[in-house]
Amino acid sequence: MKATLKWLREYVDFYFSPEELANAFTMAETEVESISYFAKGIEKIIAGKILSLEKLQGEGNLFLCQVDIGREILKIVTAAPNIKEGMVVPVVPKGTMLPTGITVTAQTFRGIDSNGVLCSEQDLGLVDHSEGVIKLPKNQAIGKSVPELVEAEDVVFELSPTPNRPDCLSVFGLAREISAITGNPLHLPEIKLKESGLDTAKLVSIEIKEPDLCPRYTARIIQGVRVGESPSFMKRRLKAVGVRSINNVVDITNYLLMEFGHPLHAFDFDFIRGKKIVVRCAGSGEKFKTLDGVERALKKDTLLIADSEKGIAIAGIMGGENSEVSESTKNVLLESAYFDPVNIRRGSKYLGLSTEASYRFERGADPDILKYTSERAIALMQEMCGGEVTKGIVDEYPKKISRKTVLLRSD
Known part of the structure; x- marks a missing residue:
């Protein structure tokens, strides 16, 4: 953790x-x-201002930039697609080691010496992939260290x-x-959510056939989302805690997993047949292809999330390729559920498949936080992905989980 x-x-x-x-x-x-x-090491990166840029002749999109770093003006060749004259950007002069462990050396491009690097988030080790250099505030003092400005x-x-x-x-x-x-108080994140359109209950139904293994299952729907890259703050924060960025929808579910410890799962709602969620055990000889592309033979007590025709996720462990959120996804169903820890542990062990979700479910999740985490995640999706959140949440809770009371002495 x-x-x-x-x-x-x-x-x-x-x-x-x-x-x-x-x-x-x-x-x-x-x-x-x-x-x-x-x-670590980002304190060696300094702010520079692009005074001019000139496209180099030949193939590709290389630009020669004149960059003021306070003590001198550097010639730097870059292929960054977002550079403009007047931009203030992070600069690494030659001889400086990047946080990724690479030392910047002088390079020659088409006969022109380049004496540094204009930094992207990937260069600084903040994210796994990025395009374009980081844009710093125009009032940033040229030649000064930039760690606080890139929040890294x-x-x-x-x-x-x-x-x-x-x-x-x-x-x-x-x-x-x-x-x-x-003794200091906790601060819960504020949730700003606007619901509209149809009631969620009119769009999807939930049937729990195994209430002992899934006492509670909730679903929310957001329509008309734009799936793409997550904002920088989320990609950086996920990378810091060891989670790979995938896309904004999936990243939000992983963000909530790390934030509140409750696993969520996002389905492409258009691939859910019959507009129905069925929580059931696998049938005899049933196989299922998980998100990692592996087709897995399931035991009869393996708990599945299914639609009216097929399995779409191994409950509490991993989702399936047949309902994966991709760049073409427009409508998302968000699952927030509670699964029996013993069943998840058995399923994970049998399949040889341990995930961040199964690790938490098999130790015991909090059944009372389902609605809050679902609401926070769907609000973040609305903010970061656009779309309309349908009214309400479908909450099937056939087997109430009672809280235990522990009496303590004050002496």
Whole structure:
């Protein structure tokens, strides 16, 4: 489990140094295995202003830029598609090591020396893939270090919560620990959601055939989304905690997984036949192709999420290729559910398939947080992907999960 210092501070106020916080976690029986600095070395990157640019003759889209870095003007050749005269950008002069471990050297392009690099997010190790250089504020002092402006310098904690503490398998759960240690209040993210159109219950129904294995299942729908790249803040934050960016819809579900520890799954709603979700066990000899492209033979007690014709996900473990969210997806059904920990553990072990979702479900998720995480995720989709959220949530809860009360003495 990884969490960043900045992310923790969004939910609770505290003034511990990284080392003090690590010690506080360990004393609270949540061991911190390591402390690292995400994109360490970015303080060596400086701000530069593009004074002029000239397209080089020949194939490709190479530009020669004259870049003012305060102490001198550098000639830098770049293929960045978004550069313009007057832009202020992060610059790495020759001889400087990038956070990725690569040292910038002088290069020659078509007989012209290039004495540095104009940095993209990928160059700085902030994301796995990016196009174009980072655009800094125009009032940034030329020649100054830029770590705060690109919001990259952050402390990353890697923790090992014990198996009986699934509540610590999220950033918010760890913030709750800090709240308990310090006495400072928690801050829940504000949700801004606008619903419109038809009622969700008129678009999809849910049938739970195995209430012992799935006591609760909820669904929301958002229509007319634009699937694409996630905003920089989300890609950077996911990379910092070890999660690969896929697209904005899927990234939001992974973001909520790390934020609140509750796995969500997004389906392409147009591939759900009969507009019905059926939670059932696999049939005899049934096979299912998961998102990793592997066709898997299922046992009879493997819990499936299905539509009226076929399986579309292995419950609590991994989704299927036949309902995957892609760039062509327009309508999304968002699942937020609770599954029996023992069944998920057995299924994961039998299939040899352990995921971030199964890791949390098999340790025990929180059935009372389903609606909140669903609402927060769908609100983020509306903000980042566009679209209209249909009215309400379909919430099937055939087997109520009772909370246990523990009496404590005050002495």
